[in-house]
Amino acid sequence: MKSKLTNRYTGLLDFQSRVVMSAMTRGFADANHCATDDMASYYEKRAKYGVGLILTEGIIIDSSADGYNDVPHLHTKEQMKSWKNVCEKVHNYNGKIYAQLWHCGRISHPDYCCGLPPISSTDKAAAGINRQNNKPYGLPKRLRISDMKDVYSLFLRSAKLALEAGFDGIELHMGHGYLVDQFFDLRVNDRDDEYGESVENRCRFALELLRYLIEYIDPKLIMIRISPSRFMGEIYEWHNLDGMLTFFLHQVQEMGIEQLDISCAQANYFDTSGKIVRKIRAQWKGLLISGASLSHEEALKEINDGWVDMVTWGRNLIANPDFVNKLASDEELIQFANEMRSSLN
DSSP: OOOSSOOSSGGGGGSSSSEEEOOOOOOOOOTTSOOOHHHHHHHHHHHHTTOSEEEEEEEESSGGGOOSTTOOBOSSHHHHHHHHHHHHHHHTTTOEEEEEEEOOTTSSOGGGTTTSOOEESSSSOOSSEETTTTEEOOOOEEOOGGGHHHHHHHHHHHHHHHHHHTOSEEEEEOOTTSHHHHHHOTTTOOOOSTTSSSHHHHHHHHHHHHHHHHTTSOGGGEEEEEOSEEESSSEEEOTTHHHHHHHHHHHHHHTTOOEEEEOOSSSOGGGTHHHHHHHHTTTOOSEEEEEESOOHHHHHHHHHTTSOSEEEESHHHHHOTTHHHHHHHTOOOOOOOGGGGGOOO
C-alpha cells in the first residue's frame, strides 16, 4: 500500500509497505516463555509477503509482570536468543520488527506473578473474572514511589535484550488497561500523591519510565502505544482528554521520541482511535500509526489525507499471511474465525 504524498516522517523510506502488523496476544511460547520455531515462521511469512513493520505479540518484561497463559518473556539470555531466530527470519525478507514490551499490572493474578500480588497504581482489584485462570483478578499492591525505579529497570533490561536479539526497535505498551495505563486512567488511579489526580501527575509514571530508558537507548528506537479512547462496553476516554494528550505528547516529543501507535482495542476506528488521530495530527510530527478495523479504501484515505503514516491490521493478518499481496491485487480476503486464535499459520 503506497501513498503519493510526501512522507511526513522520513523513516518511512525504511519500510517496504505502509502495512503494520498490530501486536496481538497469541500464547504460543514454550514452557520457558521462549519464542519457538513456529513463532519465527509465523512472523517470517508476514515479512515475506511485504508487511512493512511487524509489532510482536506482547512480550512480558519480567515474571512479576505476567498475567497470561503461555506468552513470551524477555528477561533472560535464553529468551533473548530465542528471539534472535525470529528477527533473522524477518530480516531475511527485508522486514522490520519491533518487540512490544508489556507489564500487565493489576490485569493479572498471583498465579502468574510467582505467587506475589500484582502491582498497580492502586490497591483495588480489576472487576470481573480473569479468563486466563477463571478466577477473580488478584488484589494488587499499590506501587510505592520508592519501588518505581525498580519497575523502570525491568523495562530497561528487557529493552536492552530486545535490541541485543536484533529487533529494529521496541514498542512500549502503555494502553489497554495495563500497568502504565493504570496510571493514566483516573477511574483506576486513586492516588493522592504526585502520581495521581492531575494531568501532570497521571502522566508522571510514563514520562519517568521514558526518561529512564532514553538515558541508555536511542529515543528513535522507541515507539509508544496508547489507547486514550477505546470501547469497554461503552466508549471510554482519558479524563481531561485534550489536556492529557497535549501535555503528554509535548513531553514525549521533547525527549526525541518520534513513533506513536494509537490503538483502540477491537473498537470502531472512527469512534475511538480515528478521533484521537484527528486531535493530535497537527501536534505530532513523527511517525503516527493506527487503524486495526479499517477497510482497504478507508486505510488509503487515512494515509492520503495525511492523518496517519502507516495503518495497523490485526485479525486480517492472522487469517491472511499474504495480506499485502491481496490488498495490491484486490483479491478476496480469508475472513478471520475464532478458531484461528489457537493456531499458527
